[in-house]
Amino acid sequence: MPRNRPGDLRAGRPPRTPAEPPPRTPVDPPPVRRLHGLSWRTSLAIARVETASGDYDLFPGATDRALRRYRGFLRPPGRRPRYPREAGCACRSCAFDDVRHARDVLDSVLRRLPPAPRAELGLRVRALDAEYLARTLPDPFAVRRQWRADLWWRRRLADGNEGR
Template sequence: MRVRGVSARTRAAIRRVEDQEMWPNAVAKALSRLEWAFQQPGRYLNASETPSPGLEVEDARDDLELALRLLPLGARRDLGRLIKRIDEEYERRTLPEPNNTEWAVFGWWWTRARER
C-alpha cells in the first residue's frame, strides 16, 4: 500500500519507521480506515454496536499519532498536513463527549462521540 498525498522522501521515512517501530503498511492502513469511515453516509460517524479494539477509527488515529512521533521533522510536517485535514473532518463528524474526558490522555479523538 502506498501513502498518497506526501512526498517520496516522506514515504521512505514512513517505511523506515514502519520497519523499525511499527508494522508493514501501518500508516497507509490507518489512513485507509479513516478514509473509509469518512465516505460513509450521514452527518456523523457511526459507532460500532460492538466495539472492535484495534479496528476502530480512534485506533487508526492512534497509529497515525505514533508515526508522527517517530518520523523526522520534515516527514512529520508533510504527513501532519494530511492528518490535520483528517482531524478537522473527524471533529466535524463527531460530538464532544464530556463523560470521556479521562480518555484525553490517549488523544483528544477519544473524547469525541460517534452516533450509535
C-alpha cells in the same frame, strides 16, 4: 560475441547473462510502496519508522492502513454525525475496526518521523482531523469511559453503528 567481464574471468565462473537479475542478498529491505498522496521521501521515512519500531501496533503497512481507515470513516458525504465503534478484539487487524485506533497509529508515526516527513504527513492528518471534529459529537463523560481520555479523538461519542 559479447565480451566477458574481467571479474568473471578472474573468478573462474561462467559469465552472467545480461537478462539475469543480480542476486538479492537477504539484508536487502523490501521495496517501499508509495503512500497515496505522499511523496517518495515521506513514504520511505514512514517505512523506516514502521520497520525500526518495536511497537506492536506499528508494523510495515500500518500507516497506509490507518490513513485508509481514517479516510474511509469520513468518506460518506453529508452532515450526519458519525460514531466510531469499538473493535471486536485487540489483534493487529481487528483493531483498525475502531477509527480511533487508526488515529492512535498515525499519532505514533507522527511523533517518530523526522521534521520534513512529519510536516507532510501532518498536513494530511490535520485535514482529516478537522473533518473528524466536524462529523463526530463530543462525549461529556469520556473521562470516565475512555482509557485514553487525554487524547482529543478519544473524547468523541462512540459505540454506535458507523453512519447511523
